[in-house]
Amino acid sequence: MKCIITIELGTNGVRVFAFDLNGRVIGSMKGYFPTFHTEPDHSEQDPEQIFITTLYVLKNLLNEHIHPKKHEVACICFSASMHSVLAVDKSGNPLGNAITWADNRAKKDAQELRTTAFGKKIYAATGTPIHPMSPLLKITWMKNRDKERFRMASKFLSIKSYIIHQLTGELLMDYSIASATGLMNIHTLDWEADALKYAGITTARLPELAPVFTTAGKLKKAYLQSLRLPPETKILIGSSDGCLATLGDGVKGEGKATITIEDSGAVRVMGPSVLKDEQMRFFNYLLTENCYVSGGPTNNGGNIFEWFSRQFGDFTNAFDIETSMQQLMEEASKVPLGSDGLLFLPYLLGERAPIWNAHARGAYFGLNIKHERKHFIRATIEGILYEIYSIGKILAEQRAIKSLSVNGSFGTIPFCTQIIADMFNKPVKLRPQLHSVSFGAYLLSATEMGIYKSLDAAAQTVELPGVYKPRKQNHAVYADYFNIFEKLSVKLFDEFEAIGSLQQKYSVK
Template identity: 70%
Template sequence: MGKTNTTQKECIITIELGTSAVRVFAFDIAGNVIGSAKGIYPTFHPEPDYSEQDPEQLFITMLYVLKNFLTETVHAKKYKVLTICFSAAMHSVLPIDKNGVPLGNVITWADNRGKDEAKKLKESTLGKNIYKATGTPIHPMSPLVKITWMKNKDKERFKKTNKFLSIKSYIIQQLTGEYIIDYSLASATGLFNIHKLKWDADALDHAGIAVNKLPALVPVFHAEGKLRKEYQTSLGLSADTKIITGSSDGCMATLGAGVWEEGKATITIEDSGAMRVVGKEILKDEQQRFFNYVLTEGYYVSGGPTNNGGIIFEWFTKQFGDFKNAYDIESSMMELINDASLVAAGSDGLLFLPYLLGERAPIWNANARGVYFGLNINHEQKHFVRATIEGILYEMYSIGKTLEEHRSIKSLSVNGSFGTIPFCSQLIADIFNKPVSVSKNTSSVGLGTFLLSATAMGIYKNLDAAAKSVEFSETFKPNKQHNAIYKNYTGIFERLSKKFNAEFEAIANLQ
C-alpha cells in the first residue's frame, strides 16, 4: 500500500445504488472502514411484470444519506474526502426529455414487460448475433429489450425521449452535469459491443435509436467530472474532490470478493443474486445462458444472474414472520432462520421453486412462478422456512452447474447480506460441495468500489494487485452427508423447473 504525502486524514467514499437501498461507505487510505450509512426506497409494481422506481426519490435519498453521513461521521472525524466512486444495479432504463427531466419512473432490472419482444428477438438470427456482440443475454431485463418495448408499446414516451439513461448516469448527471456511462455498466445494456468497446450498430438499429440517444461512453476510472458548486457547498466537499464513474454492483462485488484467479468463483446474494468468474476470455455459450460484462479492457466478468435472492426471503418474512418490533424485518428474518436450523437438510421432502419475479439464469424464463412442491401433512412452518432458503440456493447451484461446463471451480467466495448469514454460507458449502470463504468486509460491492478507486489513485499497481489484497474472515467446509442429500434434491429442483415450463406460460397468460 502507498503512503499519503500529508498528515491530514484522507478517505474514499463509495456509493452503491442498489435495488432497494443506497449504501454509502467511507474507507481510509489503508482500506479500513471508517463508517457506513444506508437509505431505502421502494419499488413499484403498477401492473403485472412491471418493476419501477422514482428517480427523484432515489436521488433525494442518496443525497440525504450522503449529507448526513459526511456531517456526522466523515467531517466529524476530520477526514478529507479525496474521491467519491459509484456502483449501481444493472439494466435500469430512465427516459429523459430535452431538459433532462425524467419521463416517468426508472424501469429496473426486474421488469418483465418486454418478454414478448425478448422472445421474438432471442429466437432470431439477429438475436444470436447481438448476444455474441454484446455479451448480454436476450431477456426482458436488458435495456435493449426495454427500449424496444417502449418503441412498440409506449410510442409517445419513446418519441419525447431525448436520452435513455441508467439510474447511475442520471445521478452522476445531477451531481456533475455530465451524461456518461462506464464501459462496464454499458456492457449490461445489450446495446454495447464488448469486443469493440462502442455502441453496437445492430442493437441500436433494432431498438430504433441513434448513438446520441445514449450517454457518452467512458472507462470505469473516468474522473473528469466535478461536483456542481451547490453540492460542494451543501456537502462540505472541496472542488478538487474526484468523482469516479465506477462500475456495476456485480463487477464490484466480484472484485471485492478477491475472485481473480482460475478455479475461483464468487456468489453474491443481496436482493437478487449472481454467480461469477473473472477471466481474460469470454465464455462462449450457444444456449445464451451467461452474461459477459467488461470490467476494464481485457477483463471480463462472466456468469449467471438470478432474480430471486434475498428479496424472496424478505417477502416470506413479511408474510409469515413474527414482528415483535414493528418494521424490524432483520430480527424477524433471523428468528425464522433459527427455526430453519431445526429442520433436517432437504426440509423433509418440501421443495421450493423461488421464481416470484420470473427468472434469468439458467432457465431465462420471464414467466416462471414460485412453487412449493412435495407438501405433506407433517410439514410445519419451519419446513417452509428452510425450504424457501434451500430453494434460493438450489437456484444458485443450477447456475453453478452450467458455469462448470466452461470453467473448473474449486472454491467459492460468498458475499451479500443474505449470502453471508452463517447458516446460508454453510448451506452453500453443503450444496456445492466446495469450501466457501467469507470476506472480512461483508459488503464486497463497497470494498470492490474502494479497490477500484484506490487503483485509479495509484495506491495499487493494477486491479490484479487490488484483488489479491482481499482478506477472508472465515471458511465453511462442506458436510459430506448433507451434500449427498442435496444431490438428490437439486436434481428434482432442476427437473421441475423445466417440466413446469408450459404451465408457467399458461398461468402467465391468464394474467
C-alpha cells in the same frame, strides 16, 4: 487524513462507505427506497427519490464520520445495479419512473428475439443474454407500446448516469454498466449498430461511453457547499455492483468464483476471455478492457425470503422485518436438511439464469399432511440456494472452480453460507466485514490514485479469512433433492406460461 467515499446504488437502497487509504472502514450508512409494482411484470423506481436518498445518506455520513475528524475526501466512486433504464427529456427531466432489472414487461419481445439468428448475433456482440432485464428490450418495448414516452425521450440513461448527471452535469455511462445493456459491443467498446437499429435509436440518444476510471466532472457548486467538500474532490464514474463485488472478493484469475445473494443473486468468474455458450445462458460484462466478469444472475434471492417473511413472519415490532427474518431462520434450522421432502421453486419474479424464462413462477412441491410452517421456511431458503447452485453447476462446465467466496446480506447469513458450502461441496470464504461491492469500489479508486499498480495487484491483496467447510453427507442429500428441483424447473415451462396467460385474462384492472 485522506479518505475514499464509495456510493452503491443498489436495488432497494443506497449504501455509502468511507475508507481510509489502507482500505479500513471509517464509517458507513444506508438509506432505503421502494420499488413499485404497479402492474404485473412491472418493476419501477422513482429517480428523484433515489437522488434525494443518496444526498441525504452521503451528507449524514460526511457530517457524522468525516468532517468532525477532519478527514479529507480525495475521491467519491460510484457503483450501481445493472439493467436500469430511465427516459429523460431534452432538459434531463425524467419521463416517468426508472425501469429496473426485475421488470419483465418486455418478455414477449425477448422471447421472439431469443429464438432468431439475429438475437444470437446480438448476444455474441454484446455479452448480454436476450431477456426482458436487458435495456435493449426495455427500450424496444417502449418503442412499440409506450410510443409517446419513446418519442419524447432525448436520452435513455441508467440510474447511475442520472445521479451523476444531477451532481456534475456530465452525461456518461461506464463500460461496465453499458456492457449489461445489450446495446454495447464488448469487443469494440462502442455502441453496437445492430442492437441500436433493433431498439430504434441512435447513439445520440445514449450517454457517452467511458472507462470505469473516468473522472465524471466536478460537483456542482450547490452540492459542494451543501456537502462541504472542496472543489478538487474527484468524482469517479465507477462500475457495476456485480463487477465490483467480484473484484472486492479478489476473484480475478483461474479457479475462483464468487456468489452474491442480496435482493437478487449471481455466480461470477473473472478473466481475460468471454464464456461462449450456444444456449446463451451466461452474461459477459466488462470491468476494464480485456477483463470480463462472466456468469449467471437470478432474479430471486434475498428478496424472496423477505417476501415470505412479510407474508408469514411474526412481527414483535411493527415493520421490524430483520427481526422477523432472523426468527424464521432460527425456526428453519430445526428442520432436517431437505425440508422433509418439501421443495420450493423460487421464481416469483420470473427467472434469468440458467433457465432464462420470464414466465417462470413460484411453486411448493412435495407437500404432505405432516409439513408445518417450519418446513415451508426451510424449503424457501433451500429453494433460493438450489437456484444459486443451478447457476454454479453450469458455470463449472465452462470454468474450473476450486474455491468460492460469498457476499451479500442474505448469502453471508451463517445458516445460508453453510448450506451453500454443503450444496457446492466446496469451502466457502467470506470477508469479516461484509461489503464486497464497496470494497471493490475502494480498490478501483485506490488503483486510479496510484496506490495499486493495477487491478490485478489490488485483487491479490484481498484476504478472506472466514471459511465454511462442506459436509459431504449433506452434499449427497442436497444432490438428490436438487435433481428433482432441476427437472421441475424445466418440466413446468408450459404451465408457467399458461398460468400467466390466465392471470392476464381474468385479472381485474
